[in-house]
Amino acid sequence: MNRHSQQPEWQKIPWHDPDFSRRMLAEHLSQMHDLASRRFDTIDEHVQWIHHKCLNAQPARILDLGCGPGFYTSRLTALGHTCTGMDFSPASIAYAQESDPVSRYILGDVVKLPYEGEPDLMMMIYGELNAFLPADARQIIQKAHTALQTGGKLLLEVSTHAALYRAGHNPASWHTAEKGLFADEPYLCLTESRYDLDRVIDWMYVYLMNSGEMRQYITIHQAYTDDEYRDLLAMFRRIQFFPSLTGSAEVGDFLIIVAEK
Numbered sequence: 001m002n003r004h005s006q007q008p009e010w011q012k013i014p015w016h017d018p019d020f021s022r023r024m025l026a027e028h029l030s031q032m033h034d035l036a037s038r039r040f041d042t043i044d045e046h047v048q049w050i051h052h053k054c055l056n057a058q059p060a061r062i063l064d065l066g067c068g069p070g071f072y073t074s075r076l077t078a079l080g081h082t083c084t085g086m087d088f089s090p091a092s093i094a095y096a097q098e099s100d101p102v103s104r105y106i107l108g109d110v111v112k113l114p115y116e117g118e119p120d121l122m123m124m125i126y127g128e129l130n131a132f133l134p135a136d137a138r139q140i141i142q143k144a145h146t147a148l149q150t151g152g153k154l155l156l157e158v159s160t161h162a163a164l165y166r167a168g169h170n171p172a173s174w175h176t177a178e179k180g181l182f183a184d185e186p187y188l189c190l191t192e193s194r195y196d197l198d199r200v201i202d203w204m205y206v207y208l209m210n211s212g213e214m215r216q217y218i219t220i221h222q223a224y225t226d227d228e229y230r231d232l233l234a235m236f237r238r239i240q241f242f243p244s245l246t247g248s249a250e251v252g253d254f255l256i257i258v259a260e261k
C-alpha cells in the first residue's frame, strides 16, 4: 500500500477554469513544443490528410469536439468546409472565434451538449477521447453516431494501448518554471505516474515558490486495445485504422480511426 493505492475519482486537468485556460492557450499557441496542440506545420499536414482522405476534397459540414483554439476548424473552413468547433475552454473558444469569425464556436462540455447540424464529419483528436471516463466516451460516440449523416464519418485520434502503458510507467520527474501552465509565478512541479486497471494516473504537485502554496492536479487516461476501440464503435458500419494523420506509415503513440455511419 502506498498513498496512491486508492484510485482517485475520474479527473481531468481544469481546461475549463478561466485562468488555467488562459495559461493553456499560451501552450496551444507555442511553436516550441507539441504539448497542447501540434505545431502549425504538423497541423497543416493533418488538415490536408483530413481534406483528401476523409472528405475526398468535397465541401462538408464538420463538427470538431474539443477543438481548442480552432487550429483545425479555421484551416478546414479556409478549404471550403463549414465548421463548428465545441470546447469548454473559455480562452480557447474566445481565441478561435476572434481569429476565425467564419466558423461557429460553441463553449460547452461535449458530454452534455447536443450535437446539431447533421455533420458529414465529426472529429476528436490528439488523444482526448482517452481522457474521458469510459461511460462518457461511449456517450460521446453514441451521440456522434446519432448526429452524423448516413455515410458521415467520425474521425478519432486515440492513444495506443502501448503508448499509455509506457506513459504509466514513466519515472517520477520534476521541472521548474518562472511562469507557465500551472501558475503566473515561479513554481516547481513534481510529476508521478502510475498504471493501474488499464488507466494511467498522473499526479502533478505544484509548489508556488513565492507564496509557498501547494496545488495538486490529477489526470487519468483510459487505455483501450484495438478490439476495445472496435467494440466502442460497434454501431458504425465500417471502421478503418490508420497509423497517423500525416499519411506517414510510422506507428507512433496515436492511432487514427475513421468510423463510417
Ligand SMILES: C[S@@+](CC[C@H](N)C(=O)[O-])C[C@H]1O[C@@H](n2cnc3c(N)ncnc32)[C@H](O)[C@@H]1O
Pocket: 015, 016, 036, 037, 038, 065, 066, 067, 068, 069, 071, 072, 086, 087, 088, 089, 092, 108, 109, 110, 111, 125, 126, 128
Ligand atoms: C489536447 S487538446 C486538443 C485541442 C485541439 N483538438 C488540437 O489538437 O489543437 C484537448 C481539448 O479538449 C478540450 N476538452 C477536454 N474535455 C472537454 C469537454 N468535456 N468538453 C469540451 N471540451 C473538452 C480541452 O479544453 C482542449 O481544448
